[in-house]
Amino acid sequence: MKPTEVLSQITPLSADCMQAIDELTEQKHYTKGSIIHPSGKVCKHLYFIESGLLRFFYHDRDAKDVTYQFFGENLFTSVINSYYTQTPSLYNIEAMEDSSLYVLRFADFEALLSRFPELDKVYHSVLREFLLSAEQRIISLQFYSAEERYRNLLENQPSILQRVSLGHIASYLGINQATLSRVRSKVRL
Amino acid sequence: MKPTEVLSQITPLSADCMQAIDELTEQKHYTKGSIIHPSGKVCKHLYFIESGLLRFFYHDRDAKDVTYQFFGENLFTSVINSYYTQTPSLYNIEAMEDSSLYVLRFADFEALLSRFPELDKVYHSVLREFLLSAEQRIISLQFYSAEERYRNLLENQPSILQRVSLGHIASYLGINQATLSRVRSKVRL
DNA sequence: CGCCGAGTTGAACTGAATCAAGAAACGTGG
DNA sequence: CCACGTTTCTTGATTCAGTTCAACTCGGCG
Numbered sequence: 559m560k561p562t563e564v565l566s567q568i569t570p571l572s573a574d575c576m577q578a579i580d581e582l583t584e585q586k587h588y589t590k591g592s593i594i595h596p597s598g599k600v601c602k603h604l605y606f607i608e609s610g611l612l613r614f615f616y617h618d619r620d621a622k623d624v625t626y627q628f629f630g631e632n633l634f635t636s637v638i639n640s641y642y643t644q645t646p647s648l649y650n651i652e653a654m655e656d657s658s659l660y661v662l663r664f665a666d667f668e669a670l671l672s673r674f675p676e677l678d679k680v681y682h683s684v685l686r687e688f689l690l691s692a693e694q695r696i697i698s699l700q701f702y703s704a705e706e707r708y709r710n711l712l713e714n715q716p717s718i719l720q721r722v723s724l725g726h727i728a729s730y731l732g733i734n735q736a737t738l739s740r741v742r743s744k745v746r747l
Numbered sequence: 748m749k750p751t752e753v754l755s756q757i758t759p760l761s762a763d764c765m766q767a768i769d770e771l772t773e774q775k776h777y778t779k780g781s782i783i784h785p786s787g788k789v790c791k792h793l794y795f796i797e798s799g800l801l802r803f804f805y806h807d808r809d810a811k812d813v814t815y816q817f818f819g820e821n822l823f824t825s826v827i828n829s830y831y832t833q834t835p836s837l838y839n840i841e842a843m844e845d846s847s848l849y850v851l852r853f854a855d856f857e858a859l860l861s862r863f864p865e866l867d868k869v870y871h872s873v874l875r876e877f878l879l880s881a882e883q884r885i886i887s888l889q890f891y892s893a894e895e896r897y898r899n900l901l902e903n904q905p906s907i908l909q910r911v912s913l914g915h916i917a918s919y920l921g922i923n924q925a926t927l928s929r930v931r932s933k934v935r936l
Numbered sequence: 937c938g939c940c941g942a943g944t945t946g947a948a949c950t951g952a953a954t955c956a957a958g959a960a961a962c963g964t965g966g
Numbered sequence: 967c968c969a970c971g972t973t974t975c976t977t978g979a980t981t982c983a984g985t986t987c988a989a990c991t992c993g994g995c996g
Contacts, residue, residue: 692881699888
């Protein structure tokens with residue numbers, strides 16, 4: 559799907575607005591393993607994932623690589639805090655699979671916002687989704703054990719488990735890989 | 748401060764808009780320990796904290812009481828996920844001190860939004876703040892140890908430590924109270 | 937065939953939870 | 967203003983979940 563299709567499911571958009579979005583949006587393809595945005599730079603783009611899978615990750619003090627978040631198809635994403643606060647992104651964004659993205663400069667998006675107030679609703683909705691998922695994440699980290707977190711993931715986003723290596727999932731859950739392997743074999747029974 | 752004052756710091760608001768907000772907003776006082784919103788009910792209000800301190804908490808499986816979040820003066824708050832998804836709130840909101848709030852029905856706020864598009868900016872800004880703080884929280888829970896989380900809190904919101912009992916802070920940090928006590932005595936040295 | 941990355945498994949270790957008991961602080965009523 | 971019970975905080979002993987490190991297995995692939 560194209561970004562405008564998804565957006566207009568949230569709220570109907572005028573043809574003008576959709577066209578303006580299309581014009582400013584650039585489609586890009588990334589091969590598996592490539593870095594879409596490097597840490598240390600302010601993230602100035604919004605990404606819409608047409609196909610593929612992205613991973614936000616982070617280099618730990620010990621240079622270990624820790625996954626912060628995954629994003630799959632039909633989602634919008636960006637290192638929001640980096641743009642909002644105009645500080646370097648902590649995260650790298652990496653394509654976990656060959657991925658097709660639509661890229662929009664944040665500044666262009668803001669210009670669109672003031673030109674088409676109808677986009678405000680869309681923006682709210684996207685922010686809200688981010689917020690809800692962040693809250694879920696907090697609850698999962700604060701209240702649940704390693705095993706429960708794994709079970710939750712299994713229930714809510716089973717597709718990710720098939721598409722991503724164990725090590726990445728482990729760090730995403732805040733668990734050691736060896737532990738996750740044990741949990742998993744226990745759960746399989 | 749009144750909500751309109753704080754809002755107009757974010758973006759200038761018309762006199763009409765401010766007046767409309769004022770008219771729909773009700774000031775309420777809560778004494779220390781009283782429940783502002785009970786879990787199990789959909790949260791239909793936005794709260795602005797003029798003075799005092801609120802705590803969101805949650806009854807664990809074992810009926811233990813776990814703090815999800817604190818909110819101090821001049822902040823807007825609400826059990827957003829409850830309203831957005833129209834599901835019962837997991838959280839109780841409790842006044843930790845005698846608190847003076849301004850209360851606005853969410854539905855009224857939405858009506859204001861469509862009447863005064865200037866409010867969209869404000870809304871974005873509030874959502875964004877929520878999001879940034881949620882992301883900070885995730886990072887803290889995912890990447891840091893008990894002691895580091897305590898130190899972070901000490902650095903970023905030292906005032907809370909003085910106003911809230913150790914048990915509440917411990918559960919907020921996702922730490923056992925006894926552990927926090929030990930950490931604290933270690934940090935004091 | 938032999939190497940390589942990914943996953944599994946074992947043994948030792950460790951940070952934090954739990955349980956429990958005592959100390960301090962706090963409030964309330966006599 | 968003291969005596970009381972209540973809540974909050976500290977501290978110790980024990981247990982446990984999860985980490986670490988390392989060795990081993992397995993499947994793919996040049």
